[in-house]
Amino acid sequence: MDAGAVATRTKEGLAQLFDILDEKSRAILWHLWWHRHAEMSELRDLIDAAGDFEVLHRLKEVINGKAQQLWGKPIVGFEQSKTDPLTGENVLFSWWFLDEGNVPISGGDKPLVDVFNEKDSITVIAQLPTSVDLADTDIQFKNGILKVRLRRKENDGRGKGKRKR
Numbered sequence: 648m649d650a651g652a653v654a655t656r657t658k659e660g661l662a663q664l665f666d667i668l669d670e671k672s673r674a675i676l677w678h679l680w681w682h683r684h685a686e687m688s689e690l691r692d693l694i695d696a697a698g699d700f701e702v703l704h705r706l707k708e709v710i711n712g713k714a715q716q717l718w719g720k721p722i723v724g725f726e727q728s729k730t731d732p733l734t735g736e737n738v739l740f741s742w743w744f745l746d747e748g749n750v751p752i753s754g755g756d757k758p759l760v761d762v763f764n765e766k767d768s769i770t771v772i773a774q775l776p777t778s779v780d781l782a783d784t785d786i787q788f789k790n791g792i793l794k795v796r797l798r799r800k801e802n803d804g805r806g807k808g809k810r811k812r
Contacts (some may be wrong), residue, residue: 664713664722665759672709674763675702677772679723679744683731686741695766706742721745771795 665673671694678685678693685693690702706723714722724745730737758774771793778799785796 662759664710664717665761667713668709670763671696672705673761675705676710676723676744677761679742683733684726684729684738684741684743690742 665676668676674694675690678690687699687702690696690706691699694702694705696702706725710723711721714720722745723742725740725742726738728737728739729741729743760771760773763770763772775797776799779797780800781797783798785794787794
């Protein structure tokens with residue numbers, strides 16, 4: 648397999664991985680992507696698991712099992728001690744999102760969007776470009792459909808400084 652085919656498979660892989668994971672496994676993976684690392688108890692509480700074994704099974708067999716099928720390598724791993732490169736904090740006994748700098752979060756132009764139906768809330772997570780202006784939002788809910796419009800920042804390099812409408 649040539650390098651171009653591997654790169655294409657990797658770019659599509661994370662989107663495909665989210666598509667084939669169950670809701671609790673997706674929640675774990677999103678949490679690790681967002682925070683970079685988490686303790687077992689944090690992940691157990693996140694998915695309201697009966698115990699650590701359920702979380703461990705999802706990490707090793709479900710998430711890493713599917714990642715192994717897609718990429719030939721795991722996507723999460725356990726570290727007894729590791730320094731968080733962004734904060735400098737020494738983190739003990741935690742699960743980490745592996746190789747996050749080399750794993751694109753989406754394939755092509757299709758952003759990842761996920762919805763979690765939790766006990767007392769609904770959480771929507773979406774991958775967005777950094778050029779959105781969070782101060783200029785329009786949120787609408789009608790007939791069971793949520794519509795969120797986020798405008799692009801004026802100096803995002805698109806449209807010669809004009810907002811995209």
